[in-house]
Amino acid sequence: MQVRQRLENLSSELTATERKLCTALLLDYPYAGLDTIQDLAKKTGTSPPSISRFVTKLGFQGYQDFQRHLIDEIRQSNRSPLDLHVGDRPIQGDYLEDFVSRAVNLISASASAITSAQFERVCDLLGDEKRNVYLIGGRISDAIALYVSRHLRQVRSGVFHLPADPEIWPEYMLRMRSKDVLFMVDYRRYQRNLAELARRAKAQSGVQIVVLTDKWMSPAANHANEVFATPIESGTVWDSYSGAMVLMEAMLTRIAETNWDKTRKRIEAWDSLRFDHGARDDDQ
Amino acid sequence: MQVRQRLENLSSELTATERKLCTALLLDYPYAGLDTIQDLAKKTGTSPPSISRFVTKLGFQGYQDFQRHLIDEIRQSNRSPLDLHVGDRPIQGDYLEDFVSRAVNLISASASAITSAQFERVCDLLGDEKRNVYLIGGRISDAIALYVSRHLRQVRSGVFHLPADPEIWPEYMLRMRSKDVLFMVDYRRYQRNLAELARRAKAQSGVQIVVLTDKWMSPAANHANEVFATPIESGTVWDSYSGAMVLMEAMLTRIAETNWDKTRKRIEAWDSLRFDHGARDDDQ
């Protein structure tokens, strides 16, 4: 029987340490198991005895027997490399797997809904250091705006995440110039006040507006210069933002790569300023 | 350099025994080399010392070093076709499309690194209304924690997102009970203070800890009851969290579906209470 399958079978009766091992093995399956027992122990923060007991529990004679099995598996599956990744998950109707395949569809659809010209235009806008960037999102989608602003801040200066409280918005609006960019994320259950913010910011300062929304198009999109629309229907009770997330990652990566030298220097400078008790410098 | 190639290069200056070894290695390449040195000696009718000398001649530190190389080679060659995109090769062609295929790859890998039993366990933990849930993430990854907490709050009560400032953590720690759940997101460039928080929360209240991290395993994972590990290497300048994101969406959806009636009522009640002009509810 496949090692992987044995892990599945036993996974209900594993101890904390054993689960940790299970996680590590599956994450880099099957190669993680080819390390020596000590190295694996160190990597997983467990101990050789625990590993030894674990593989015994899985039904092997000992660690070496376990490794022999893994090697055999590799040998077998060599003919169809894809097996390793997809084929041998035994459980039918596995929730996670099913969900993932839907998400993957969404993500592909998201990407193909955006032309590369538009993609480049928005990257240029947000990457342009001469423009300040203001970001905000809706109740849930603000998490995405936050993700973008945290990253963007590593690449460039002049990035401002607007707080949730509308009372404070005017303070930011007064600083917006017509070259600046207002980046809004607004998915359905649209928030009226975001559209209002867009309208007024546009009217007052002529700021450039980029909106990330779904196909029904947030009312804020009416005032936008650029609209990224991604599908969100996952066929479940919630909408899925994974398409938006990947799109944003692609955008951020593109921006960072475009001026990588500057970004690298900026990150280094930033790191040297980080307060020490909060950060580990050894990155691995 | 490939072992195979080294064999080629040296083939002119090999002794009789070495040629025998060379043949055997190539005949069942690269698996023959994964045997122990004794077994290989027996199979080839040579002796361990000869093999040891041979691999040294090939330029390795010793037999184990030689094996490590072979394993790496297998690892490389066994990558799925999609993985091949990911190498260090810069993205070419349509940027977005290529990025998406990398992300999809990461996402599938993330899912297959998690057993369905573990997935269910964590869903149960976070969905259990008898437990309070505390969430926090690192500098960047907190966006994911935020996303989870916003969603979770729609499903159930007793969800608390810890603020970034460690000064305020004790206030939350004092409220943690041993049944409660502390959910942490910590990806590389781990934050020391998160591990510290985990340690102390565990020591003080025996809270259940769930950690979402990468394969290098955040130090916080040492204190965890459950660890979700997702791959993050996208082959670009940034790590990609899309695997984590999809996993979280799957989890949230699962939780919401499990008690959908309650959730629906909760959302309705919530909506009727929202301040009408769209005020966004603050998170902390």
Added chain:
DNA sequence: CTAGCTTTGATATTATTTTTTCATAGTCAA
């Protein structure tokens, strides 16, 4: 909170694997 149970890793022990040493066998030129 405590008693009794399970889990865990430090240490010691044992087993295994690899390399070194060294004597012998083989090769080839004179």
Added chain:
DNA sequence: TTGACTATGAAAAAATAATATCAAAGCTAG
């Protein structure tokens, strides 16, 4: 044929890896 050399494997030694033991820590039910 001899002597100088290389190649080879048996055996010993060293290095490395895996497991057993055991005390301590953790957990759970009462």
